[in-house]
Amino acid sequence: MSATPPEILTKASAILERVTLHPVRAYSTRDFGRENYAGARSVLVNEGEADQLLANVRRELGTGLVAFIGTERSHAEPPPVGVELVVGPGKSQFDILRIAASDAMNFGMETEDLIRVLQAWDAAYGIDIVRAQTDRIALHLKSMPIDMKKFAADVYEFCPDIVDQGTGDIDELEMDITKTRDVFLWWD
Numbered sequence: 388m389s390a391t392p393p394e395i396l397t398k399a400s401a402i403l404e405r406v407t408l409h410p411v412r413a414y415s416t417r418d419f420g421r422e423n424y425a426g427a428r429s430v431l432v433n434e435g436e437a438d439q440l441l442a443n444v445r446r447e448l449g450t451g452l453v454a455f456i457g458t459e460r461s462h463a464e465p466p467p468v469g470v471e472l473v474v475g476p477g478k479s480q481f482d483i484l485r486i487a488a489s490d491a492m493n494f495g496m497e498t499e500d501l502i503r504v505l506q507a508w509d510a511a512y513g514i515d516i517v518r519a520q521t522d523r524i525a526l527h528l529k530s531m532p533i534d535m536k537k538f539a540a541d542v543y544e545f546c547p548d549i550v551d552q553g554t555g556d557i558d559e560l561e562m563d564i565t566k567t568r569d570v571f572l573w574w575d
Contacts, residue, residue, distance in 0.1 A: 392476075395451060399428040399474040402447045407432060407440050407472065415473040417488040419521050420461025427475025427486050429457060437470050441517065444474060453477030456518040456525075457487055480516045481506060487519035491546070491574035504545055512538075514570075523573040531568065535561050546572040 400411045409430035414423040432440055437456050444454045457471035475486045481502045490497050501524070508514050513529030532538035539561035543550050549572060554560040564570060 395476045396426075396428055399452055399476075402444060402452070403428055403430050403472065403474050406444045406447055409472075415475060415486060416458045416461065416463065416471060417521065420458040420463040420467070420471075422488075424486065424488070427473050429471045429473045431467050431469035432472050434459070434470050437472060438517070440472055444472065448474070451476060451478070453480060453483050453486070455483045455487070455516060458520045459518075459523075480509075480514075483516050483519045484524065487521070489519045489521060489524055491522065494547075494574050496574075522575065523571070525569065525571045528564070528568045528570065531565070535565055539564060542570060542572075546574060548573050548575050 400413075403409070403411045407430050409432060412429045412431070414425050415427040415429040416422060417424050441454060441456055448454060452474055453476075454472070454474045457473040459470045461467050461471075473486060475482070477483065477486070484498050484502055484505070488498060489501055491501060505514060505516070505524075505526070512532055515527045515529060516524065517527060518525035536557075539557050542564070543557050543560060549570075550557055550560055552573075552575060553571075554563060
């Protein structure tokens with residue numbers, strides 16, 4: 388990503404501080420929490436309050452900023468307490484993946500490869516990316532696919548770990564997505 392104008396980061400910090408009442412860090416993290424990224428701002432929050440605080444922050448954003456839940460289990464030393472709530476510059480929700488530097492390198496996919504698939508899902512169903520970190524993404528479907536069996540198969544093809552290390556079979560994945568409208572992707 389290109390250099391971030393200082394006024395955007397000042398606005399990001401102000402929103403995080405006002406909404407969360409937590410100390411703002413002058414960075415977000417990448418690489419499982421081991422790399423500080425100065426192009427965004429973050430706070431550490433309790434996992435139990437992260438989703439609600441994200442919703443509250445998003446109501447304040449306006450244009451030019453995106454917010455998401457970032458690193459959840461940091462490998463930094465010493466390990467921080469809490470999960471990361473991130474605000475950074477973005478023209479669309481797909482900049483979330485760029486800020487987090489999400490990838491599936493062990494499956495041969497870089498950030499932009501992931502974005503292309505998610506953009507297609509967004510065009511077809513509407514998605515809301517709520518979590519992104521090094522090898523994990525969580526999103527909510529705004530509308531349900533007409534052919535859920537095909538969508539579940541597409542999700543499995545894109546992210547085999549969701550079945551192989553998660554639900555155990557595609558039918559169970561289909562039922563989970565149908566029930567929650569949420570898709571949790573990870574590539575180990």
